[in-house]
Amino acid sequence: MSSEPNDRARRATTISNAMTQMHREYYGRGATSVRTVIDRNHVVTFLEDILTPMERTLVDAGEIEPVRQARLAFQKAMRTRFIDTIESATGRKVRAFLSQVHFDPDIAAELFVLEPNGTQQDDAGG
Numbered sequence: 001m002s003s004e005p006n007d008r009a010r011r012a013t014t015i016s017n018a019m020t021q022m023h024r025e026y027y028g029r030g031a032t033s034v035r036t037v038i039d040r041n042h043v044v045t046f047l048e049d050i051l052t053p054m055e056r057t058l059v060d061a062g063e064i065e066p067v068r069q070a071r072l073a074f075q076k077a078m079r080t081r082f083i084d085t086i087e088s089a090t091g092r093k094v095r096a097f098l099s100q101v102h103f104d105p106d107i108a109a110e111l112f113v114l115e116p117n118g119t120q121q122d123d124a125g126g
Contacts (some may be wrong), residue, residue: 015036049106
């Protein structure tokens with residue numbers, strides 16, 4: 001049981017690095033701050049300072065909707081890659097993937113709901 005926090009930290013680092021790499025590869029830049037939190041049946045990756053210079057220019061000019069639509073299209077196109085990354089790192093199946101972008105400050109949250117692994121009881125509190 002004592003190795004579980006270390007294993008969880010290792011998996012979180014693996015996921016953070018993979019998500020950063022995918023953003024860097026497909027957007028041309030990665031987030032400046034990335035943190036992944038793994039809970040019983042959930043994985044959330046927070047990416048900060050995510051906007052490209054072009055996106056930042058549009059947001060600063062009040063053109064948020066085109067940036068939001070492009071980001072949503074990207075997340076839809078990347079869905080399988082994101083899910084494969086989580087399933088590979090956790091060894092568990094992803095039930096659902098949700099993604100959200102906030103523009104001021106620019107932060108993305110990638111949330112994955114995992115299938116229960118059969119060895120833990122879900123409880124209403126967490």
